[in-house]
Amino acid sequence: MGRKKIFATLAALTSLAYSQAQTLPDSIVEPCAQSWILDKLEKEYPGFSLAFNQAYEASVDASKFEPQVQSRARRITDTMYYFDTVFIMPVVVHIVYNTNNENLPDSLAVNQIEVLNQDFRRLNADTSKTRPIFKARAGDARIEFVLASVDPQGNPTTGITRTYSTRTSFGGNQLNDQMKFTAQGGEDAWDPKKYLNIWVCDLSQNGQDALLGYAYPPYGHPFWTSNVWVADNRQGVVMHYKVFGRNNRLALNGSATLRQSAMGRVAVHEVGHYFGLRHIWADDQYSVNKCAADDYIDDTPLMGAQSSFNCLWSANGCTTANDEPDMVENYMDYSTHACQNMFTKGQVAAMRNVASTYRKDLAIAYRIDTTIRIFDTVVYDEVLIYRQSENQNITVELTDELKEGVVTLQVYDLLGQAMNEETLLTENVTRFSTVGWRPAAYIGILRRADNDKVLRRDKIFVD
Numbered sequence: 004m005g006r007k008k009i010f011a012t013l014a015a016l017t018s019l020a021y022s023q024a025q026t027l028p029d030s031i032v033e034p035c036a037q038s039w040i041l042d043k044l045e046k047e048y049p050g051f052s053l054a055f056n057q058a059y060e061a062s063v064d065a066s067k068f069e070p071q072v073q074s075r076a077r078r079i080t081d082t083m084y085y086f087d088t089v090f091i092m093p094v095v096v097h098i099v100y101n102t103n104n105e106n107l108p109d110s111l112a113v114n115q116i117e118v119l120n121q122d123f124r125r126l127n128a129d130t131s132k133t134r135p136i137f138k139a140r141a142g143d144a145r146i147e148f149v150l151a152s153v154d155p156q157g158n159p160t161t162g163i164t165r166t167y168s169t170r171t172s173f174g175g176n177q178l179n180d181q182m183k184f185t186a187q188g189g190e191d192a193w194d195p196k197k198y199l200n201i202w203v204c205d206l207s208q209n210g211q212d213a214l215l216g217y218a219y220p221p222y223g224h225p226f227w228t229s230n231v232w233v234a235d236n237r238q239g240v241v242m243h244y245k246v247f248g249r250n251n252r253l254a255l256n257g258s259a260t261l262r263q264s265a266m267g268r269v270a271v272h273e274v275g276h277y278f279g280l281r282h283i284w285a286d287d288q289y290s291v292n293k294c295a296a297d298d299y300i301d302d303t304p305l306m307g308a309q310s311s312f313n314c315l316w317s318a319n320g321c322t323t324a325n326d327e328p329d330m331v332e333n334y335m336d337y338s339t340h341a342c343q344n345m346f347t348k349g350q351v352a353a354m355r356n357v358a359s360t361y362r363k364d365l366a367i368a369y370r371i372d373t374t375i376r377i378f379d380t381v382v383y384d385e386v387l388i389y390r391q392s393e394n395q396n397i398t399v400e401l402t403d404e405l406k407e408g409v410v411t412l413q414v415y416d417l418l419g420q421a422m423n424e425e426t427l428l429t430e431n432v433t434r435f436s437t438v439g440w441r442p443a444a445y446i447g448i449l450r451r452a453d454n455d456k457v458l459r460r461d462k463i464f465v466d
């Protein structure tokens with residue numbers, strides 16, 4: 004089947020899912036709707052997912068996407084401003100309720116923001132649970148979230164709206180987004196270009212907690228097919244009220260699945276989608292070769308299917324060459340919250356790319372943070388050299404632990420004068436003092452220790 008035909012079929016089937024009220028299977032709890040649609044359509048139209056994946060792969064034209072990745076890597080390398088920058092994003096939480104139980108306290112909104120900030124900055128308390136094989140890949144997204152303090156009219160706000168609705172559930176008409184429109188029993192979005200809107204409401208269907216949350220990727224993002232893009236007024240994150248915030252008592256006192264989803268990480272997962280990330284297993288669980296499709300992130304291992312609310316460290320759904328265990332630690336899996344603890348540097352680079360392009364109007368503040376470790380460039384270039392002027396040193400990071408002990412660094416001024424002894428890099432992170440160096444451009448040269456081959460030259464500016 005040609006590409007065009009696949010797309011036509013795909014669009015028709017998917018619009019069916021959007022336009023008809025669907026019934027969720029009672030026994031299946033899906034954390035987010037993207038996967039649910041695929042499961043549902045596969046059941047109705049066997050073979051659908053294979054076609055979907057073929058279309059999906061074709062839509063991300065490698066020849067188109069690669070240059071974008073490369074240019075991003077170059078820009079990050081050359082622009083200290085970009086990779087030092089912390090994006091600060093305003094959030095408005097719309098609590099749309101019918102019962103008192105659904106009218107959640109402010110404290111849950113506050114602790115939900117805390118969880119987002121901890122997990123996106125890799126300041127979560129459980130980073131030690133990342134297995135050694137994946138530790139060096141864990142990334143700090145340098146995206147932070149604050150409850151909005153100014154509303155769209157310029158008035159002070161808590162960043163939380165409360166709307167009584169006569170609707171007892173928004174889950175019955177799957178994905179029709181009624182919670183996002185005042186006229187349909189919900190609450191209109193605040194300018195979605197300027198705020199991350201999070202709607203919290205009852206997403207149950209027939210009394211079942213069938214859907215925990217969903218989000219749309221940025222319009223036009225190359226990881227996604229066009230049939231999942233939506234217009235501005237539907238952009239944002241939707242959460243089932245029982246899993247909003249950390250230690251929500253409705254989750255703690257709920258079913259096993261809810262109890263395993265009580266650490267506030269449904270929002271982390273959905274905000275990951277909002278910043279363009281796909282599921283780590285690439286939604287290809289029905290594909291003939293479910294290890295063929297990738298999530299378009301270089302440093303996540305291939306994964307055959309999602310975790311099912313468990314934490315199986317032995318899980319390994321693909322056994323291709325150089326295959327690694329399933330990364331059940333990843334926020335974009337469906338593992339238990341206690342199992343999840345990381346985004347990868349590749350996911351971080353993808354999300355930061357979205358934050359500075361598709362969602363560039365969102366940030367209300369930027370903070371240049373030079374004390375943090377910087378990772379974006381290493382995703383593609385493997386070695387990173389950068390200058391931290393306030394500490395008067397140069398930092399060299401090697402991401403691949405195998406490289407430790409085989410690479411040397413020497414710095415020269417532009418007249419070719421060596422500024423330091425050639426130094427063997429024996430640590431993952433090495434710092435060189437620049438105290439006493441005059442303000443100028445210098446050249447750092449990385450060589451292989453065994454054969455002196457030059458691996459990389461980097462300009463270093465000392466101010």
Ligand SMILES: [Zn+2]
Nearest residue numbers: 034035272282
């Ligand atoms: Zn998801």
